[in-house]
Amino acid sequence: MSIIRQDDFIDSIADALQYISYYHPRDFIQAMHAAYEKEQSPAAKDAIAQILINSRLCAEGKRPVCQDTGIVTVFLKIGMDVRWDAKLSVVDMINEGVRRAYTHPDNVLRASILADPAGKRVNTGDNTPAVVHMEVVPGNTVEVEVAAKGGGSEAKSKFAMLNPSDSIVDWVLKTVPTMGAGWCPPGILGIGIGGTAEKAMLLAKQACMESIDIQELHARGPDNALEELRLELFDKVNALGIGAQGLGGLTTVLDVKIKDYPTHAANKPVAMIPNCAATRHAHFVLDGSGPAQLQPPKLEDWPIISRDAGETARRVNLDSLTKEDILDWKPGETLLLSGTLLTGRDAAHKRLVDLFERSETPPANIDFTNKFIYYVGPVDPVRDEVVGPAGPTTATRMDKFTEAMLEHTGLLGMIGKAERGPQAIEAIRKHQAVSLIAVGGAAYLVSKAIRHARVIAFEDLGMEAIHEFVVEDMPVTVAVDSRGDSIHVSAPRLWQAKIGKIPVVTE
Template identity: 70%
Template sequence: MTQIRESDFIQSIADALQFISYYHPRDYIQALATAYQAEESPAARDAMAQILHNSRLCAEGHRPICQDTGMVVVFLKIGMEVRWETSLSIQAMVDEGVRRAYTHPDNLLRASMVSPPIGARRNTGDNTPAVVHLELVPGDKVEVRLAAKGGGSENKSKFAVLNPSDSLVDWVLKTVRTMGAGWCPPGMLGIGIGGSSEKAMLLAKEALLGHIDIHALKARGPSDPIEELRLELFEKVNALGIGAQGLGGLTTVLDVKILTYPTHAASLPVAMIPNCAATRHIEFTLDGSGPVVLEPPRLEDWPAITWEPDAQARRVNLDGIGRAEIATWKPGERLLLSGKLLTGRDAAHKRITDLLERGEPLPDGVDLTDRFIYYVGPVDPVRDEIVGPAGPTTATRMDKFTEPMLSQTGLIGMVGKAERGPEAIASIKRHGAVYLMAVGGAAYLVARAIKSSRIVAFEDLGMEAIREFEVEDMPVTVAVDSRGESVHQTGPAEWQGRIAGIPVRVEPA
């Protein structure tokens, strides 16, 4: 009978979470590098180069790939012959491992978990609790598979119960079109088919823990209907032309993973969950001999791809900028921002709009006249850092706040990731503002452009507090110009047409 010590289990969870915070899985890096070499879209290639360069920087500096360091999800298979040397529950041991990982002084990770989920939504401060799935199996070992799942991709989870005669392929293609770019493609799609509603969702999540092997599958050919389905979906999803960061291009997904389970004769439950460009997962086995020993990848595993600012990019001084200047910017144009901008996410926007509704003044230091706001919740700094990894959060969550922000505060520009919805685009056009996109999955690279940071309001919100950043050559792309043209509409439409061999022209919103 194998004895698993509490200290070994907790340390293994903590070490694994630190490990995946700064090391991409080798298969992901190789797949993304292959996609980069084949990509024909300049915007998508630039985004992929930023992600790959960021990945190497994080591996070298042992800092998070993304500022959203994820919700911890753990799948455990515990042998029935295992004996635990502990007085704690499995959940308590996992949570202690999470706590140690996320508060490690050498590599602080961002705490994102809030409790309760409605109402006060207070940050738990250490990213606990984890979401734990447990299965008892024959044997005398403990198999651990864990992931740190970012909110942007998690928010795009989809579920439906189809009729048995319905086309699953049609449902996937229709649904992917509605997901936008908030899940930070290129990534993976995990699909669960069958079981009950909750089983299908669990299968989809677990499918994302699989290794990327679609090109090997393509080379040898499918051996069963599920492999045929994977190949069909891989080709057809990429043919949608969504591309890296939703900018339009040849690669939207690097793999499609599918798990199945028997289901009721009257039902076809199907779930789909994407994984983002900051895909983080690992697996290991404990046999009672001590904590897991994780072997770091070799830096040679990363391709010799680096990112440098485009020589043709327009340099912008944010200090003293006005509407006349931003009106000259073109959709898809690359900019390098320097100067001061404020930060703010969902909670800060809610507080600001509540103040506006009550006719109360904004806090001292929050003057948005002719200024830009960056949608970001950074990781806390360590050592000599100004700020930890500070990539963009999904801009569509701020769409509901866009009109009052633009009409009542003097704000002229916003920076985030992914597309804006019709309501926000209409407001941007109406007020002659702009929306700029930074690359999701390049958080450490972006942080290097931040030269100073100070909290100016709502300090109690933690990572969601309003900060003032001073930046130098921060790379962004004009995603929605002052006339309301969105590259997240024109880019995918153009590349879908190119892939299909049909020229496409999309009119601005």
């Protein structure tokens, strides 16, 4: 019999969440570096370079790889011979570990969890509660899998109840392009097959937490049908040409992981959950001897990569920019932004648009005239930081607000990640604005370009408040130009045709 002490369990959860906030798994770094080495698309290669540089900076500085530090998911296998020396329930112990991790003064993590999700959506302040799944198994240990799942990738989760005769490959190839780039490829696709609807989703989530080994599988060859399916999907999904950040390229997924479970004869449940470029998970076992000890990786595990966009990039002074200046910007062009920009996410946009609809004016200190709005909810700063990690959130979520913002504010454009939908693109074309992207998964690197930051409005919204940033050489890419041409539409088609394994859909 093993005795698991309350403090050991809480400390292990807290330490693991801190650990995965700034250390990528070694297999992920190796796979991402391999993708960087073979990538032929300049835009995608630069995006991967930023992700790798950001990852090393975070390992050195022990700061989050992404501003979205996730919703905590924990899978437990509790041995039948385990005894707990604890006053709190297992779930309460996990939540106390989350609370300590996310409020750690040396590495504050962003609180993103909202209570009353269908109503007032009030931030809980400490990222609790976690989502916990428990299983009682033979043995005298507690096996723990803990992940911090980003909202952008979680939002792209898909499920289908296929007919038994339907092709899983066809469904995946039809579905992945509909996910866009909001899940920050390249990453991992977790697929769950079988069981019931909820079981398939759990299998897909657990698959996301497995190690990357597709190259080893390719080298030795498949031993069963699931491994054959992994190889087929890996090859065909990458042949879609979506590429890093949706910019077109050779690598969209680093691996495809599949878990299955017996199912009813009338059903074929299939779930797909992507894990993003900020993949965060840890695995440990408690046996009663004390808290888990996660060994820090060696910095030699990270490749040394340098990038200099200065020679080919257009330098932009945000403080003197006019509408005429942006008219010749082209999709795929790299810009280095310097000057003042404002921030805003979903909650701030809704509040502003509600004011417009009531014919009311925003607070006097919010002036978007000839400015850009950056879709970001930054991490709180620590020590001498101006701001914590401050990477982009998914621009697509702001599509329904874009027409009103461009109509009422004098904005020149927006900065986020991922593609814009038809509604936003039409508004951008109509108002001759532009949409830019920063690299998702490079939040700490982006924060290095921010020289000054202050909250100027809606402070009650927490990380969703409107900030004023002063930036210097902040790297971005033109995603949608003033004519409404989108790189997220044109580039994947181009690279799908170059790869040449899947017919290009033109309608």
